[in-house]
Amino acid sequence: MMVLITYDVNTSSDGGQRRLRHVAKTCENYGQRVQNSVFECLVDPQQFKELQLKLEKIIDPSVDSLRYYQLGAKWKRKVEHVGAKQGYDVDGLLLI
């Protein structure tokens, strides 16, 4: 399943910079960074659960947030990119 993860980490709060780095680092192990705070992760349900648990231990839910979007099987047809930093397909091919 393709899951889009977006996050906001309040970097002006205590430990915010550390949490931001930690969230990004954790997402990197599961998918492809497509923008600063946006990752596309091709995961199975077990990996998705595992990733959610990890991320939710890192953030401070009173000031940070995470959003998960399940994009479905035909996700490639539903995504458009404009401008810099074109994302790469997690399968290893350029996403056109």
Next chain:
Amino acid sequence: MMVLITYDVNTSSDGGQRRLRHVAKTCENYGQRVQNSVFECLVDPQQFKELQLKLEKIIDPSVDSLRYYQLGAKWKRKVEHVGAKQGYDVDGLLLI
């Protein structure tokens, strides 16, 4: 149609802060801000096209980027939010 829009604007480049404000302001006219650089817009195909044209005139494609995700009819079931700044449903109800 529900379209998720995510963007990265390079604020350290010339005019970056202005482009960032302009992109956010434009998205606000079409949908709901759910995170700093993430909007959910319930639009018809004509409005979506119009919004894309406006945004693509604002950004500097050499340093900024936009991504559009068409979430499909059952989008509410596919979104999960954790932590601060709970988004509001564009229909005016809290998204639970």
